[in-house]
Every structure is written in structure tokens, then in C-alpha cells.
Amino acid sequence: MSKMPKWADAVLIPLISILIAFFFSGVVIWAIGKDPFVAIKTMVQGAFGSTQGVGYTLYYATNFIFTGLAVAVAYHARLFNIGGEGQATLGGLGVTLVCLAVPWPHWALALPAAMIGGALFGAAWAFIPAWLQAKRGSHIVITTIMFNYIGAALLGYVLLNVLKVPGSMLTESARFPAGAHLPTFHEMLAPFGINFNKNAPANMSFLVAILASVAFYFLIWRTRLGYEIRAYGQSETAAKYAGINPARIVIIAMLISGALAGLMAINNVMGEAERLIDNAVEGAGFIGIAVALMGRNHPIGIFLASILFGFLYQGGAELAFWESIPRELVVVIQALVIMFTGALDNMVRVPLEKLFLAFSKKKEA
């Protein structure tokens, strides 16, 4: 019955859409008087041309995988969680408290503990909006937006009044103990004789993100809970008929979502900064929305979209380093990619479907 082969839907359409987005990005670059071809070369080389570039790309991608998965879990239950930013912020606090609480002897102990801390704090920050949605019908889009602001204020307070190192000019926590240092790709790959740039921030968390993606797949498509989440997301009345408790699903889905967002902190806080700084999330929560939507709420899609956005972030940085193109250009490119792959994909799909239909009809004839 399908109008198009699956591969076309999954690969061809996004690819064409991205090309269109890049074309328009090129137009913008050209319009501000720079050479688009040099720019793209700089970006690709900067993001994938060296292990350092790859390390940064994957570092950013790790953040986006976590927040993307977070948005996607909620979305399967038809909940639009815009609060990834706040949940990841609080996750950072959780990770920090865990890392600073104990002089960790080894990362293998610190990591699971920090994961629990980050996930718990992130989940806790998602819980209140979830509870209000389930019990009071308060619109979750609004409450999660509000919780982003409240989270930022809370973190500002805690950093300044609780975690700040006395006498330091910086509003940041103390450095984590050496035992809480997560192996970077350099350290992870060295035993295999692979030489990965020593300074790139990609770390162990990337593997955790991949594990989380696999877990996400099983949760959503293979477990009863995932089945109930999806069922509730499609139809609340049917869910009630089937004996699924809507309030329970709303709360659980949001707790998982918040936990995933909170988990992001093992990457940016524990893996990279190794201390808690203000605004450590830097919009990854919002990028997560785009990543989830572009990735069609499927872990593979989310993974690919995260890599794409990691590439844009890192390639964009290189653009700013070497081409003196304003850093906001990257934001423009991101916008165009989101627009064309996410919102305007029918512009590509409809003609393509017709093409395939005509083609298959011809074959039949």
C-alpha cells in the first residue's frame, strides 16, 4: 500500500532536504560576501577532518542525543516537553553534588553514581509539571517553559551562594576530584593503539548515550510500559478502555524524559567542564526538540540528527575561527536545516511520491 519504498522515506527525503537547506545557507553566506564553498569545506574539515574535530562533533552530539531522547519519550505520550533545558540544568546540579560529595577513587564508581544523581534531579524537575498536567490539567508546554526559567534562577542562586568556591571570582563550583574524571576518547582508544586527539572533549558519555538510545528503543517498542506510553499518546479514551491509567503514564513518561535530559550532565558537566558552571546547557534542551522531531522520535533518527547538529556546532565554530563569519551564521544554518528537514519535508516528499508512483505504474504496465 505504501507509496514509496521505505529507504526513500528514511534516507532520500532527509538527504534532499538537507541539501536544500545547505543551498540556502550558501546563499546567505554568499550574500554577506563570503565564499560558500570555502565555508562548507571549512565546516566539513573542521568537524570531521581530524580526530579533534570529530571529538568535538561527537561531544556536542552526545548532548543532543540525551535531550533528543528526552523530548522523544514525552512525545510518544503526546506530551511536549520544552523543559529539557531546565531538566538538564538541574541534572548538572545533581551530577555536581554527587561528584563533589565523595572523593571518588575511580570513574567506574563515580559514573553510575553521577548518572543516578543527574537522572534523579532531572526527573524531579520534570515531575512537578508532569504532576500538574496529570492531576490539575495545567498545560505542560507552559509549565515546562516556566520551569526552565525557574531552574536557571535556582541554579544561579545555588552557584552563587552554595557551590561557589569562596574567594573565587568565578561563579562556578569547585573542580571535581580526579577520580570523577571520565575517560576521554583519547584515553579510551589508546589501549587499542588508536591515537585520538587528547584534548577533544568527547568522552565515555557518548557510549552511555548510545546505550540510552538502545534502551530507549527497547523501552518504547518492546516493553509493556512503552506500549502503554504509545497507546496513551495516540488515544486517551482508548487507553482508559484498555485499563491504562493516564495520570500514571503522564507522570512516568515525564520522569523518564526528565531523567534523560538530566543525564546529559554526565557529558557536559562531568565529562567536559569537570565542574558546574552557569548556563552549562547552552540551549541543548531546545536543540533536543529539533533533534527529536527531525529524528521522527526514533533513536536511530535521533542519533543521526544529533550528529548533524554536532557537525553544525563544531563546523560552525571552525567557520568562526578561520573565516571570520559571525558565529550566528551557524544558528541560521541550523534554522534552515530544521525548517527544511522538519517542517518543509512535504515539499520534497509529495513530488517524490508522485515520481515513485508514476515509476511503479510504468513498471506494472
Place this chain on the structure above:
Amino acid sequence: MDYLTIIQILDSSVRLATPLLLTCLAGLFSERAGVVDIGLEGKLLAAAFLSSAAAAVTGSIWIGLLAGIAGSLAFSMIHGLASITFKGDQLISGVALNFLAAGLTVVVGQSWFQLGGRTPSLNGAERFSPWTLPFSEALAKIPVIGPAYDELISGHTALTYLALLSVPLSWWVLYRSRFGLRLRAVGENPSAVDTAGISVVRLRYAALVIAGVLCGLAGTYLASLAAGFVKDMSAGRGYIALAALIFAKWRPWYALWATLLFGLLEAIGNRYQSIALGDIVIPVQFMQALPYILTVIILAGFVGKAIPPRASGQSYVKER
């Protein structure tokens, strides 16, 4: 707290509420027609930038206003293209537009003015000047009413009065005109509109045009108030307007009260940054988060379930 302080806080609330109100009404028209618009923030920013740029170049805020509206309209039309014509995801389109505005304003601004995305400061006729209503000098001396009239009611710019005026106007259009009936219908059940022989697409575009104009006004207001553009100067007001919209249950008069409330909360937060209650000093962070905290409390306690227009957020697809 003395009377004058209250008046001044209210005055500040009105100033802060004006862009929220215009943006909120923009969202109202768009969502009433079934198009969810989280791109309000981006439109606001785009309008602020273009109005400021045009005013700076031409020396007239009125030309700035036109440019601001044009910019906001252009964004509206992109949103329409994505979510109406190509039946794309309205949320994604909105998110993309917000990014686009945040990036383009700076990239273009830098290319035009070489001020790092800022526009030159606006002076004189490049800004709206406050309107002093008749007799405000004379009345100012009268106790109670005088200061209220002079400080609170008089002395805002044209756009504030326009914003206030657009509340009854919106109400009238929505509930008393044919266009309004159709607009509301298309947000509730587009197939009913379609089978009644009216174009769903045209109606939704019309709603987006209105939203674009209103956002254009709001953005220009911001630029004029701040006397220029700096990057990201919309500072989340588009999102707050969306919150107000839900709070207002998609109704014009409620929108006025909701945005005034948000304005009031912000004004209070501005004025009382840290409050000492006995030994406990409430930290500034708390006061600044107060509007958001109160929003949550209000949503939890008073509003209950806000039911959006039934077809909002969905593209109208006849055949798949």
C-alpha cells in the same frame, strides 16, 4: 507601599504588558485558526530588528514600523508555507523560525551596520514619543485620580493605546464578524469550513497575516522603547505571550488581563529585588523567578484545563 508607588508599578506593568499583549493577540488569531505559533518569539525579534534598522536609516519610526511589520509578515508567510501549504509540523516550523530570527538578525545586522548585530541607537523621530493625553497636567494635581490619569493612563506611546484598542477590536472581529466566525470555525473543525465551501488555506493565511502585523507592532514597540536593537532582545517575551495565551484561554479580554498580570509580576520583580522578611532575606533570584513561579501556581490552581481550539496544531489534510 504608597499610592504613587502603586501607580508607578502599574504604569510599568502597562509598558511591559504592551508587547506581550500584542504578541498574545497575534498568537490568539493564529491559534484560533488552528495554526500553533511558537515562532512568535522569532517574529518579535525580526520585527524589532527591521523596524530599528529602517528607523535608523530613514530617520522615521513610522517607516520603521512598516519595515517591522513587513519582516514579521515575511516570517508569518514562511510559517504558512510550511504549516499550511506543505502541511508540515507547526511546532518544528516555529522552532526553526525562532532560530532563524536569532541568527539572521545578527548576521544581517553585522553586515549592514558593522555594529556586531546591533543597530545604531534611535533618537528623536526614530522613536515613538509618549502621548500626553489632554488635561493631564491640569488634572495631575487632583488627588487620587490625578496621578492615576497623569502617570498611568497618559504618557504612553501610540502603540500602547493601539494595543489596548486591539483588544475590543479583536473581540469584535472574532465574535461579531463573518470573518471571525469562519476563523474560529477553521480552528475547531476545518473540514466543516471546507465542506461549507470556504477555503481553509485562505482563512489560515489570513490569520497568519493578522498575527504577523500584530507581532510587527510588538517588535517595533520593543525597538522603540529600547531605542535600538540588540541581539536576542525579545528575551523570551514570545514564550511568555504564549503562556499568557493559554492562561487567557484564547480569548481577547482574558488576554488583556493575563498579559497585564505578567507585566505586573515583572514590574514587581523589578522593583522589589530582594525583600527582607525579618531575618530571612528572600534572594534576588527568587524575586526574578517569581513571575514564572506564580504562573505555574495560577495554572495549577485557577485555570484548570485550558482547552485549545480543537484543530490547532494540526495541518488540514483531506486526503493522505
Place this chain on the structure above:
Amino acid sequence: MSVQNEAGRQETVAPTASAPAIELRGISKAFGPVQANKDIAISVAKGSIHGIIGENGAGKSTLMSILYGFYKADSGQILINGKEVHITDSQAAIAAGIGMVFQHFKLVENFTVLENVILGAEDGGLLKPSLAKARKLLEQLSDEYELSVDPDALIEDLSVGHQQRVEILKALYRQADILILDEPTGVLTPAEADHLFRILEGLKEQGKTIILITHKLREIMEITDTVSVMRRGEMTATVKTAETSPEELAELMVGRKVLLRVDKKPATPGKPVVQIENLRVVDEQKVERVKGVSFEVREGEILGIAGVAGNGQTELLEVLGGYMSGTGKILINGQEIDLSGKHSNGQTRRARGISHVPEDRHDEGLILEFQAWENMVFGYHHAPEYQKNALLMDNAGIKAMTQKSMDKFDVRPPNPKLEAKSFSGGNQQKIVLAREIERNPDLLLVGQPTRGVDIGAIEFIHQQIVALRDQGKAILLVSVELDEILSLSDRIIVMFDGQIMGERRPAETNEGELGLLMAGITDEKTEEAGAQK
């Protein structure tokens, strides 16, 4: 196409009377790879009622939507009163004098009747004059055609029957000469259906042309002048109603002989499976919907509950199904169950051996976006046999099970990986039934099992329900179709206003008597009424 109306109509027919009101030529329409209409030709005489029948998915609705300009045909011609018209959108159809009542109403739920009626047909930019004018016209129309509805009521507060009247009023307000009705009686009670037919007769008297799509052959025989049969997108036959029979039509539709009567042995009821005592249910709006109902259902019997929709039957089923709370006492196999809703839900009920085919397959019975195999365990997804291990569901096993069930229940196409929404109504219903019956329940709750389902599928569904009874299971059937109640049930109770009006045996009653009970006229009164006769 011969006009077979009596001479009296002659004067209302204009000089071009020879031309048919509607003529379609070579209409084709494809939805992607699905050819919904293939080269269709049909012509309908002025002032006649023309029926269209066909299996689910045959393309009836699509054809009518094309005529109304809702869809655009890929090719073909439309002639109205002998003149070709280009119906590009509904506005053009309205201008050509066509009105349509869709199967799923196209009304704005939170608008008033008046607002819905004028929507798109307002005069001038201001609402007030339009509303005033419409109010007058509406009064006139409702007098003329027995179409009374409160012009200021909100649609969502109206019964389906009244909503349908609003749809008809909408068409008449736009001065439609041709009225298309798509499965208008699917959701109506018999009384409402009768009323509708009276209205249609009245419209016909006035010279209007009516096209009626229905799955109920009885209605076709009763009211139409001519009837067309569609199969798999093609128009296979057009005959005069007077010259055909239900059996012939059924065969034309389905392509084989169809048993129109339910064939069943007498019941041999055993011990009671469910005993209900003084059940009361209050809904979310704090309205008492079930007001102290007591009855029992035994092994090996089908208890039919007749009643006009909205008289508490739905709530009764929902309490039994476990997703609404109530007070009173319900025993299942002698054990009391929790009615408060605190310790029970749909799943605990299922564990007790209660299966439930809900009234609304779209909103309750199925997740339309889920594939068939996922729907096949909906509500039973916690059952141990569907689990692979403590964590994961046994998806492969479920798919295999689904394949078997689909084959057994003749679901077409028998593809477990197809999304539920891409099956026709009849086949969707078979999926729900397969799921609930295959669990081998002690008690099967069935609500409106054949609503909107074609006769081929109805035959099959009825056979399955009877087969379950013959295995000694208890069945509680709720239906607004008296036909169905009478032919399936072993015992009938009638509900009105949340109460039981009386109990009858199918052999000892008839539609007339049940109809009176359904209208709230009690046993005594009925007897009086009978005595008076």
C-alpha cells in the same frame, strides 16, 4: 434511467425534465496506489431517492465526496440537470444546488446550531443580520419539514439525531435541490431513523433529489426508487428497487449468497455468570446515568439490551468493563467485584474473564495508528503469554498469533503489519472481535457490534457471537438496532432513562412493542395500550 414517480410530480418538473438531476460519467479517483473509484457512470432522476450500497471500502463515500467537491476526481464528468458543471470545490457544488450530509458530521462542536447553519453562507460581513435572517428561515424550514432543533443550542449538547438535522438544515438553508446522505442511519435509533425517512419523503415531495448511502437493505427497500451497487471501486449494477430483493442486492454487493437471518439453535442457559444488583452510575458531569439496575446473564445465553442511545447502556458497559465507577453490587461467577474504580480497571476486569467490544471502535476499541498485531493485544498486553521475559513483550509471538486470528476471522487484508486505520470499518470491527473472543472470556460485553459495517461482515460477526454463546459463554449485547437485538438475543431487556423498562423474549415480542418500551412507556402502560387496541 426511467423516472418512475407518479404523475402528481409532473408539474414540479421543469421543461428539461427529461435530463437527470445528476449524471456522472467516467469518474475515477485514486488515493495514491488505491483506486477508490474506477470509471463510474451513474444517473439519478429528478425528484427520486437513489440508494447506493456496497461493501466497506467500495468507494461510495469517495464518489459522493467528489460530487460534493470535497475531493477532486482524477478524471470524469459531472452533469447537473443535463449541463456539465465543474465542481472544483464545495462552493461550486453548493452553487450547483448540491448538499451533503457526511457520515462523520462536519459541524463545529462548540458553535450554536445557528452559527453552524450560516457558516459559509452568511450575507455580508456582519454576523448579526445573518443570524437574524437565518433564525427566521430556520423556523420556517423546521415547520415545513419536521426539522425542529433549538437554534441556540451548542452542537456538542445535541443528540446525534439532532446533529444530523442540523446538517440537513445546513443543506436546505443553502437551497440544495440535491441532497446526499452518507450512512445517515448508522448512528440513529429506529425512531430517529423513521423520522429521518419521513423528512426525506417530504423533501422528495418538494421535488428534491436524494442520494442515500446505507448498509441496511431494509432501508433501501423501504425508501429508495432506484439503487446502485458498488464493488471495489466500480459501479456494478443499477436496478429499480421495486424489481429487486434484499437477497439479490446482498449477492450483488458481496459477490456470494449472504444469510440475512441469524441462524441459531435455541439457548440452553446455565448458571449465572454476572449478577447485577441495584447498579447506579454517576458520570463526570454529576448526572446519574444508570439508576438502580438489576439483572443477570447466564452461561450460554445472549442478553440483549435495547434502548435509544444515551439511556445508560454505554455507562452500564463501561462499569462492567472497569473504566467507570459505580455503586451497587456486581457478582462475577459469584464473586463480588470492586466498583469504586480504586482497585480495578480494564485490566483487572479482563483478568476476571470479562471481554469487552466497545461501542466506538475508533476512539476506544483500537489505536488507529497502531499496527494490527499491536491492536490484537490491546488491553491484554500484560497477559503472561504475550511476554518474552520479565522485561520484554513477545512481539514475534504476538504477530504469529495475530496472523492466525486474522485468518480465522477473515480480516481483509490479512496483514498483521498494516495500521488499523487502513482497514475498512467492517474489518476493524473484526479485529476487535477477534481480540476479545479469542481470549475465551466467561462474559463478553458487546456494544453496537455492526455499526457502519457492511452486510457481509455483519453476517460473519453475528455468526461469531452465536458460536461463542454455543460454547456456553455469557454475552451481554447492547445495540440500538432492533433487528440485531431481535435476531441475536435469547432474552431482551429494554433500558430507558437509566432504568429497566421491561424484559421480553424475542419470540414473544416485536419491534413495535420494544419501541414503546424504549420510549419510556412502561409495561403497564404498554399493556393498556395493547388492551385499547
Place this chain on the structure above:
Amino acid sequence: EPAIIFDLGGKFDKSFNESSYNGAERWKAETGGTYRDVELQSDAQREQALRRFAENGFNPIVMAGFSFATALETVAADFPDTKFTIIDMVVDAPNVRSVVFNEHEGSYVVGVAAAYAAKGDTVSFVGGMDIPLISKFACGYAQGFKSVKPEGKVIVNMTGTTPAAWNDPVKGGELTRAQKAAGSEVVFAAAGGTGLGVLQTAADEGMLAIGVDSNQNYLQPGHVLTSMVKRVDNAVYDAFMQGEDLEPGIFVMGLANDGVGAAIDEYNEALITPEMKAAMDDATAKIISGEVVVHDYMTDETCPAY
């Protein structure tokens, strides 16, 4: 070839970063040399930018902002042959020059000016975020003001809690209005882009404003009392001038070496009364001589003046 890395505010923030940019441009104009610069997008890029420049042989590398400290500590060790300059922070490494400013001293002087400019006894301050550096400005300002009007009042407001606080001129304006309503006559803005709204509103409302970091007197001529300039441009210029032979160590820039100060130019001459000027000069002299010690908020995170 030297390089400079601007902090998140961007090089045209009209204050701190822009001041460093001006220093670099001055060097470029005078020597005809070229340099490389970059504006950061995220925190993770600090170390990346440093490293990328160091790897590619840029020397010296200047970074504008205290937030680079942590990144610089590791990078400086990895590139012992490259010279670095960090502004606003001390990083102890053999190849790092740390330039810190006594903002509290400059703020003290403008506080004195504010006290003379105000007829009443209330002035105010608008900061960006509640962070120690900003409190340092506020505290110095309050001390200077109170040295003249000990019973006076200084209203201190912060714009917000997120980085958006640095770019919200509308809110800056509202804060200024609120302060005026509370009696303030002079407002000192240390809030990045938000400060532009403060200056504008002060002009609209007939108040006086005090600019920060760069000389902002020209932004609202006649309404900006003075600017607390912080000669970041000099620090950058010096670093660029010295090139690869940059002298490491800690350099404290205060009133004594013209590192900070109150700007007087043709835009505000008319506002500075001789009496005010004398008091400012006096305060400057006393601070330089050590007769007056301005408390630095950052040493103990308290402020004696409020």
C-alpha cells in the same frame, strides 16, 4: 601573528569585549599588522579556541574574560612556547600574563561624581547578573557615593538570572524607571547590552547615567555623567605590541596606572562641575596614595557600603 578571543558577549558589546577589540584595532592601525579573532558560541569552545590558535602558531593569544581561566590552565601547560594574556583573572603559569583591573577604584570615583551630581541622596546601579564581578563594581560605586553622602542610599538591581540578562534593554529601562521612582537621580549601568537601555531610559527620564568599560559618554550626549572606563584596550594593545616577547606575570591595572578611571570628554564636560571634578581628582589621588582603601567585594564577598 597575535590572536584574540572574545567572550560570549561578542566583540561589539559596547563595553568589555568591544574595548578589547578597540585595543586590537588600534594596534592594527598603528603597526599595520594583522591578527586573528574569534567570538565564542559556547563554553566548550574556550579550550578549543585556545588550542586551535596555539596549534596554528598564533602568538601571543589574548583572551578577554575571566571565564577562560580554567581552560587556560591546561592549554598554557601544553604550549610552553606560546604566550598568553588573560584579562580579569589571574592564572599562574610561566607563559601567562594576567591583567586584572581595580574596577572598585574606578567605580569609587564615579560614585563620588554621582554624589555630586545628585541633588538628593539616592543613586542607583543596574547590573547584569548577580555575579561577584558585578558586585565589585556596585560595591566600589556605593563606597564612593557614601564617602560624600554617608546617609545616602544606593539602590542596587540585577537584571536577571540567565545570560539573557545581558541583552535585555527593555528590562534595563524598566529597572531604571523603577529606580527613578524610588528617588534615584544617577544610575550606573554595568550590564552589557542591557546597559544601553539603561542609558536610553535615563536620557528619556531626565536622569543621569554612568557608562561602563568603554567610554560610553557619546551614546547619550548630555545625559551620561561619565563612564567608568576600564582600559582593556590598553591591555590588549600592550600585549599585541610586545608580541612573542610578552612579559608574563600579574599586572594590576588601577587608578594609579590609568587602568581604570572616569572618562571626561566633550560629551559630558558640561555635566562635570568644577567642584565635582575636584572631588573626583581628590578621591583619585587619595586612592593612589593609599590614603583611601576601597574595599574589593571579591576578597570577602561583603560590602561595607550596604
